[in-house]
Amino acid sequence: MATVLILGAGIAGHTAAMHARRLLGRKHEVVVVSPSANWNWVPSNIWVGVGKMAVEKVTFPLEPLYRRKRIEFHQAMAVSIHPEGDAEHERGFVTIRSTMVGTKGKESQIEYDYLINCTGPKLNFEATEGLGPSGYTVSVCTAPHAVEAAEQLEKAIERLKAGEELRFVVGTGHGTCTCEGAAFEYTFNLDHVMREAGVRDKAELIYLTNEAELGDFGVGGLTFAQQGFQTTSKLWTESLFRERNVRAITGAHCTEIVPGVIHYEQLDGIVREVDFDFAMLLPPFRGAGMAVYDREGNDITETMNNPAGFMKVDANYQAGAYEQWSADDWPKTYQTPLYDNIFAAGIAFAPPHQISQPRVTPRGTVITPAPPRTGMPSGIIAKSVVLTVVDRINGKAKPAHEASMTKMGAACIASAGMSFTGGSAASMTMHPVVPDFKAYPVSGRDLRGTSGEIGLAGHWMKHVLHHLFIYKAKARPFWWIIPE
């Protein structure tokens, strides 16, 4: 009998748990540790955050599903990993701290044969003073954050209706943020709801981003083929913003947020400030912050993780300067170099470097988007890791399964509005996520799989995906046919 322990029940962790349970015989254990009682389809938090979707539509309780599927669930935070065990544990184990009402704070240990770390990001609001829900800006990164954002937005829209003129700022709250696509989507949604409410003319909408130029999206920008020409995501985004009357501040690192004012440094090294009445700024991400100890109790966290706290896997972390970066730097198996029974999937794995060109201001401030590890890659990676683990448990002497972000694609659909004909969307697909200039010398990506278009079609697609992924996550009949 083997125990597969999965830390985190987000997009990667839940995918891993469901596939592990499906593929492993009943004699093997699948155990999940996650601090929240609910699963959350994070991409749809955007709609919750503009008050267009109820939070219940994007979350569901995990415990009944896991009970039905015979997955052992612990509502807890993983606090430390002990890959070599200790005097009392022969196998590796993880110390967890309960987050459940009644047992909150209680620590216990879970032994494992295989560990899959899917703990995603720690939302590092502390990196910028005044950032986030405990400061002066809102967030849509979690379902409760999105609910709060919607409440504040509603108040702001009431003020617009009463005739006030207000400034809305949406974007990234630090120079090293990722997920610019989410900020872009929230901007698009704000524009839509304010038009719907008939108050768009009273609102100034600003997109404030760490991207050096619009359309970078943390992936170094995209090149599309459109009507016989190659165009860029830069021009595409600029055109959309001009049409929707959105202004932009690019290459910005927020230094401090005080009530109603964002201070930021730009790539030219100049510190500027913009005042706001409503601001949704994403935080930078850190790793979940679990400590790692060897058998003797020595702290080996710094060997296991990169400085941002993400777990190192089979990537090339010595790639050097931007000019030397190659597609081969990116991990394929997500196995940690120190322990062949520990893997990290989704946002939890340490990328070798950014995808966008790194930039530093004359003052030495790094302003470069971190590489996005969006939903589709997170799910694909998690499934690939499970296939490797299942092979090993079943004694198959096969090489580890591979899922490189230089081979897989991603889709980012910014969709606003709920009705069939009344919505709109700006949709992008990219293939691969990490450009491979050897395989695709022109732009690093396959022009047939890389696109940007605006229209109702993407809006329908986004709604189909929303229902499809929630269906899949709830393990409804034939859920496993639906790709990650």
Added chain:
Amino acid sequence: MHVLKPQFDPAIDIAPLPTAKTLRQRRNLAYQFVRFLGINLKMIRVIVSGHH
């Protein structure tokens, strides 16, 4: 009154605006249905290439 003036990206002011025809196409149900199939095909290509 906003007294503090940030610098906005000037490229937006000269970016191409969609024509009336493009705007109509974005809302035209028949045209968008065809595009929906197109995006689906593109997504299938992206998904198939990512799952080995």
